[in-house]
Amino acid sequence: MKKNLRTLFSLFLVVGGLQLQAQEQMVDNIVEEANDNSKLEEIAHELMDVVGPRLVGTPQMKQAHDWAVKKYAGWGISAENQEYGTWRAWERGITHIDMIEPRVSSLQGQQLAWSPSTKKKGVTAEVVILPEASSAGEFKKMLSGVKGKFVLMSALQPTGRPAHNWEKWATDKSWDKMKGAMKETDSLWRNRVKNTGYTSKELSKVLEEAGAEGIITSYWSKGFGANKIFGAYTKDVPSIDVSLEDYGLLYRLAESGNTPKLKVVAQSKDLGETPTFNTIARIEGSEKPEEYVILSAHFDSWDGGTGATDNGTGTMVMMEAMRILKKLYPNPKRTIIAGHWGSEEQGLNGSRAFVKDHPEIVANVQASFNQDNGTGRVKSINGQGFLHAYDYINRWLAPVPQEIKGEIETSFPGLPSGGGSDYASFVAAGAPAFSLSSLSWSYGNYTWHTNLDTYDKIVFDDVRNNVILTAIMTYMASEDPEKTSNEKSVLPMNSRAGKQMEWPEARDATRKGGLD
The missing domain is CATH 3.40.630.10 (Zn peptidases)
Structure with a gap:
């Protein structure tokens, strides 16, 4: 009996050893x-x-x-x-965004996912900033001003440099000042959107219904050259995202009265379902x-x-x-x-x-x-x-x-x-x-x-x-x-x-x- 138990135990050890050896070999082979x-x-x-x-x-x-x-x-x-x-079902086509006034410059950007297409020759229109109102009622009275225009729908960022860049090179005083400016910018823009009485998603549709020629956003990802690209909310007019650098240019020109004009070609195909x-x-x-x-x-x-x-x-x-x-x-x-x-x-x-x-x-x-x-x-x-x-x-x-x-x-x-x-x-x-x-x-x-x-x-x-x-x-x-x-x-x-x-x-x- 003891001999049989010893034999079984020995066999168990052998089998276990062979299994471990096979496992080790498999791991080595995978690596x-x-x-x-x-x-x-x-x-x-x-x-x-x-x-x-x-x-x-x-x-x-x-x-x-x-x-x-x-x-x-x-x-x-x-x-x-x-x-x-x-x-x-939708297919992205070519996007060209060109500023033709007050000077000529090709801008960096692209249409958002599921954006409606422009005609082949594109759309040419002036650029305006989302109207700033103190209440939803006042905003409705201002909506006529977007007719026939491209509307800027994002805040003007106070810097195009990522936080790590500021932290490395700026003085403490300068970086603190910039953090305050960034926080204030976000707060002011949220209030600007809130005062329209609509969410951002609803707002795109409202501006489209008011006759806007297109929606322009810039969803900066807080890194050099990086923008997040999501989906459009419009049904008939194009929605495009523009790089932080070019969006800032458009915003500052519009804000200073040097009204920019764009030609946008945003081709895409709506393919049904x-x-x-x-x-x-x-x-x-x-x-x-x-x-x-x-x-x-x-x-x-x-x-x-x-x-x-x-x-x-x-x-x-x-x-x-x-x-x-x-x-x-x-x-x-x-x-x-x-x-x-x-x-x-x-x-x-x-x-x-x-x-x-x-x-x-x-x-x-x-x-x-x-x-x-x-x-x-x-x-x-x-x-x-x-x-x-x-x-x-x-x-x-x-x-x-x-x-x-x-x-x-x-x-x-x-x-x-x-x-x-x-x-x-x-x-x-x-x-x-x-x-x-x-x-x-x-x-x-x-x-x-x-x-x-x-x-x-x-x-x-x-x-x-x-x-x-x-x-x-x-x-x-x-x-x-x-x-x-x-x-x-x-x-x-x-x-x-x-x-x-x-x-x-x-x-x-x-x-x-x-x-x-």
């Missing part, structure tokens, strides 16, 4: 493949440079989905585009095919730049991790899914639709890893309120190379996110989903939703580290003999509300968007 045979630059060029920005409802968005399916097929991975709704999709890739599980590890990243972007860091880099991480896993780990124990979500920017629509439409998958999620906040290497992982996340996340992180995991801070059990990115759609449904949150690289000021979010901002070494992290954690989650617990922690009190925090509620997607 080697990611570093020595990387396809990241290829993926980035094809997606950002060739396909370009991926605004929901545009032909480029559908082109991106089709490209991803074809790319996966080339790696031997099955993928498909799953339709979940429709969106306003078009389907919206998620691209879903799968590597089928061999032992537990009805349990899932999901790699998650939104595929769409705003279209001021080419969506390189929001969320081209997250997309690249998940695609490259899938390629590596298919090559080195073609028969995972659990099914591995890559979800490339549509219309995240308009409210997590793609992932919310997937969660709603695939309850059988969501109920059996082993883990979901999402990356969506820039090109930097991952710096933190939050347990999202799952009580036992500490146990399994730490198990999966254990074999990750120290130079990668050593920079990652974990917090458990953490709090569930109600939004922010697509992992929140799964968390709300009770599935263990986690954000691989990255270092900033000046993301908020320089690339997030801006005209500067382009290929050249990608930090490939950091993205490669994220691929290694994601691939190893996915392998470990798939191989884990235990099914993860999705037991929720007891949430703390909300001090402001004076009551206990509640788990976020799962919401359905907007299935028909941009058409009202």
Whole structure:
């Protein structure tokens, strides 16, 4: 009996040792493949440079989905585009903004997403500042002054230099003075808009109805050369965003009585209504095919730049991790899914639709890893309120190379996110989903939703580290003999509300968007 027990124990040690050896070999192979045979630059060029920005409802968005399916097929991975709704179909064309009075200058700017088009010859008109009124009644009396004019709808910034530039070079007195001026500018402009009796969104429509030829904004992102580019609210006249430098020029000229005149050509096509999709890739599980590890990243972007860091880099991480896993780990124990979500920017629509439409998958999620906040290497992982996340996340992180995991801070059990990115759609449904949150690289000021979010901002070494992290954690989650617990922690009190925090509620997607 004792001999048999010793034999079984020895066998157990041998099997355990072989499993550990196989795990170590797999990790080494992943690191080697990611570093020595990387396809990241290829993926980035094809997606950002060739396909370009991926605004929901545009032909480029559908082109991106089709490209991803074809790319996966080339790696031997099955993928498909799953339709979940429709969106306003629109295509960006050429934008030219030229000041022709009081002197000639070509200005830097572009039409906002879904902006109405001008005629081919464009529109020529004078520029005026949004009328300043003391009340809504007074503003209505002043509206006639915008007829036939381009209307400036943003504040005149007191500086075009970012805060870090002032902090480095200015005297303390000068910087304090500038901070006061910036705060005052924001306050005065908010009051100016408030006194019209309308929100900014409503105001664009009101000015259009009053006969304005177009709306001009400048949404400065607080960085050199960076403006955030979002959507238009007008239905018939163009809405354009102009660089801080050129917007300031127009504003000062209009304010001083040296009335500027612009010729604007803003071509675009309203294409009616078009389907919206998620691209879903799968590597089928061999032992537990009805349990899932999901790699998650939104595929769409705003279209001021080419969506390189929001969320081209997250997309690249998940695609490259899938390629590596298919090559080195073609028969995972659990099914591995890559979800490339549509219309995240308009409210997590793609992932919310997937969660709603695939309850059988969501109920059996082993883990979901999402990356969506820039090109930097991952710096933190939050347990999202799952009580036992500490146990399994730490198990999966254990074999990750120290130079990668050593920079990652974990917090458990953490709090569930109600939004922010697509992992929140799964968390709300009770599935263990986690954000691989990255270092900033000046993301908020320089690339997030801006005209500067382009290929050249990608930090490939950091993205490669994220691929290694994601691939190893996915392998470990798939191989884990235990099914993860999705037991929720007891949430703390909300001090402001004076009551206990509640788990976020799962919401359905907007299935028909941009058409009202």
